[in-house]
Amino acid sequence: METLYDIYRRRGYSRRDFLKSALLLSTALGLSSSMLTDVVRALETKPKPVVIWLEFQDCAGCTESFIRSTSLLPADVLLDYVSLEYHEILMAPSGFYAEESKREAMEKHRGKYVLIVEGSVSPDRGGAYCTVAGRSNLELLKEAAEGAGLIIAVGSCASWGGIPHAYPNPTGAIPVSEALRGRQVVNIPGCPPIGDVMVSVIAGYVLTGKSPELDSMGRPKTFYGQTVHDRCYRRPFYNAGRFASSFDDEGAKKGYCLYRLGCKGPVTRNACATIRWNGGISFPIQSGHPCFGCSEPDFWDRGMIYTPLSVVSGGFGLKEALAGVAVGTAVGVSVAYMNKKLRGGK
Ligand code: SF4
Numbered sequence: 001m002e003t004l005y006d007i008y009r010r011r012g013y014s015r016r017d018f019l020k021s022a023l024l025l026s027t028a029l030g031l032s033s034s035m036l037t038d039v040v041r042a043l044e045t046k047p048k049p050v051v052i053w054l055e056f057q058d059c060a061g062c063t064e065s066f067i068r069s070t071s072l073l074p075a076d077v078l079l080d081y082v083s084l085e086y087h088e089i090l091m092a093p094s095g096f097y098a099e100e101s102k103r104e105a106m107e108k109h110r111g112k113y114v115l116i117v118e119g120s121v122s123p124d125r126g127g128a129y130c131t132v133a134g135r136s137n138l139e140l141l142k143e144a145a146e147g148a149g150l151i152i153a154v155g156s157c158a159s160w161g162g163i164p165h166a167y168p169n170p171t172g173a174i175p176v177s178e179a180l181r182g183r184q185v186v187n188i189p190g191c192p193p194i195g196d197v198m199v200s201v202i203a204g205y206v207l208t209g210k211s212p213e214l215d216s217m218g219r220p221k222t223f224y225g226q227t228v229h230d231r232c233y234r235r236p237f238y239n240a241g242r243f244a245s246s247f248d249d250e251g252a253k254k255g256y257c258l259y260r261l262g263c264k265g266p267v268t269r270n271a272c273a274t275i276r277w278n279g280g281i282s283f284p285i286q287s288g289h290p291c292f293g294c295s296e297p298d299f300w301d302r303g304m305i306y307t308p309l310s311v312v313s314g315g316f317g318l319k320e321a322l323a324g325v326a327v328g329t330a331v332g333v334s335v336a337y338m339n340k341k342l343r344g345g346k
């Protein structure tokens, strides 16, 4: 069976390109440099992951984010590496043949395939609100989950119910973990989630044969262990009490903290501030927009995108401000380092 290294060679990439991806993958997974040789060996020998990707109550934005994940693997390699045996948007077969190829893949790779679910599940009215090929989403989910080696809920819809679950939740939308009580589900929330995080979790499963270490809400600790605020490059301004008060004031032009414009970074766990988006180029806060907490449960119902979490009482003293700048500089340096690596710099 084809491995990641085989794909690199078939696509005409050099050994150096392959080693660079191995290094980036191990960095993204938080593995120590001493494990790099093991990672390289595994990527040279372990077969590529078989993925069955189901879509229920979704907008396909998570898929869009996944196929734009090019920081870790080049786009052509990614789509060859992750063997998408079933995906309503990306697969070639349709209708009866699509369902048949899913059944065959589930049988052939029983106990080993990765099941990815995008979108929430609606069990109401016998699942009548969401059906594929005349079968309810709940029935399809349980069938595919039974033989899966790893189950991943991608996006806030699959992880928490997301926008379909927002008040008044007309379809009775629930998250995948609730529909599959008793099974371990890896939640990768975000609306959409970061593509490189999805790729890292799948590759991590190939490398280790296990789920990543999860927090109490089923999220991989490596990517959701800290808040956006913990690693935000604007943090020195927050600590120094320097805030933008409108999108075009002097503070905004100087890149001050966006807390007063409603930033939810302090209560949002995600890796946006380190991995960033579109090949590590930027993320909402870097574009001048406050984080609105899309990876947290019920973010839509909490609303108030531009309302501050609480009123900030003035600035801090000089000592705290200088300490803040020091912390922020350290955060900024590590962010810059990570992004440079992701973009292929030395
Ligand atoms: S999490 Fe967001 S991007 Fe993903 S399917 Fe739901 S609404 Fe779309």
Ligand code: SF4
Residues within 6 Å of the ligand: 228, 229, 230, 232, 233, 234, 235, 236, 238, 256, 257, 258, 259, 263, 264, 265, 266, 285, 291
């Ligand atoms: S912009 Fe948001 S995440 Fe960044 S320091 Fe300010 S409050 Fe925190």
